Amino acid sequence: MKKTFLSFLLCCLFAAPALSQVNLQVHYDFGRDFYKSLPDRSRVTTTVEMFKPDKFGSTFFFIDMDYGEDGITSSYWEISRQLRFWKAPVSIHVEYDGGLNFINHSFLGGAAYNWNSKDFSKVFGIQLLYKYIHKNVSPHNFQITATWTLNFYGGRYTFCGFMDFWREKHTDLNGRNHSFIFLGEPQFWINLDKFEKVSDDLHLSIGTEWEMSTNFALRDGFYFIPTLALKWTF
Numbered sequence: 001m002k003k004t005f006l007s008f009l010l011c012c013l014f015a016a017p018a019l020s021q022v023n024l025q026v027h028y029d030f031g032r033d034f035y036k037s038l039p040d041r042s043r044v045t046t047t048v049e050m051f052k053p054d055k056f057g058s059t060f061f062f063i064d065m066d067y068g069e070d071g072i073t074s075s076y077w078e079i080s081r082q083l084r085f086w087k088a089p090v091s092i093h094v095e096y097d098g099g100l101n102f103i104n105h106s107f108l109g110g111a112a113y114n115w116n117s118k119d120f121s122k123v124f125g126i127q128l129l130y131k132y133i134h135k136n137v138s139p140h141n142f143q144i145t146a147t148w149t150l151n152f153y154g155g156r157y158t159f160c161g162f163m164d165f166w167r168e169k170h171t172d173l174n175g176r177n178h179s180f181i182f183l184g185e186p187q188f189w190i191n192l193d194k195f196e197k198v199s200d201d202l203h204l205s206i207g208t209e210w211e212m213s214t215n216f217a218l219r220d221g222f223y224f225i226p227t228l229a230l231k232w233t234f
Contacts, residue, residue: 022050022234027209027227034225037173042066042073045227057082057091064099074101082112089114093127102218105134108143123149131166141167156194158205161186170218178215186210189231205231 024046031041049062061079065072076099082091095108110129116122127145143166150159163184171177189207192198211225 022048023231024048024234025229025231027229029225029227031211031223031225035223037219038225042068057084075099076103080108082114093129095129104136107132107134121151121155123147131168133168136169138167138169143167154194156191158189158191158207159186160189161209170215172215172220173218174220176220178220180214181216182212182214183216184210184212186212187229203233205233207231 025048027045027047029041029043029045031038032043035041044067046065046067047062049060051060052058059079059081061077063077064075066074076097078095078097080093080095082093084091091112091114093108093110093112095106097106097108098104108129108131110127112125112127114123114125116124125145125147127143127147129143129145131141131143133139133141143164145162145164147162148160151157152159161184163182165180165182167179168181169177169179170181187207187209189205191205193200193202193204207229209227209229211223211227213219213225214222216223
């Protein structure tokens with residue numbers, strides 16, 4: 001989840017069309033239990049992700065929704081497109097980020113380097129991006145993003161995620177000024193359909209996500225917030 005994303009999150013695969021996928025994740029968040037400063041943080045978040053490669057690159061998007069007692073309390077989404085008309089593993093990357101509750105429009109563009117093993121069990125990407133944050137006091141910024149996916153033991157287990165570091169001038173809830181934000185969200189999944197005696201049609205994964213951040217979402221300093229999660233891959 002890259003709430004406030006993703007969850008970018010991201011457990012994406014820069015691979016062949018056969019690896020296209022859509023998944024739905026449901027996360028139970030322990031933020032309230034770990035930090036007294038987060039009494040209103042949502043317990044439940046859903047994430048819908050889609051990744052689809054084609055001969056010109058790939059498209060990725062995800063939508064996060066946080067839930068309270070009366071329904072959806074906030075939402076966030078990202079959509080990105082990578083374009084490549086050549087053999088070199090460097091692509092053009094364009095992206096839009098936006099959401100509710102004090103999240104301004106962001107427009108990003110730059111270069112992305114993607115690498116994968118021959119069997120696509122290991123995938124790595126890094127993006128160097130210009131980031132325009134609408135209505136920010138200093139709208140012209142940069143972002144560095146790293147993404148990875150590691151499948152092991154015959155695909156039974158997946159370790160994936162992203163790390164973002166970007167410039168954004170903002171003030172936290174304590175009135176302190178900040179210029180830079182770090183956000184990382186590693187995920188670990190146990191993929192049930194890869195085990196013997198489990199139906200291949202049961203595309204259910206059980207896992208966890210660890211939101212690690214510094215000066216993110218009006219917070220001051222470092223936070224570590226884990227979740228317990230279920231994921232269904234369509």
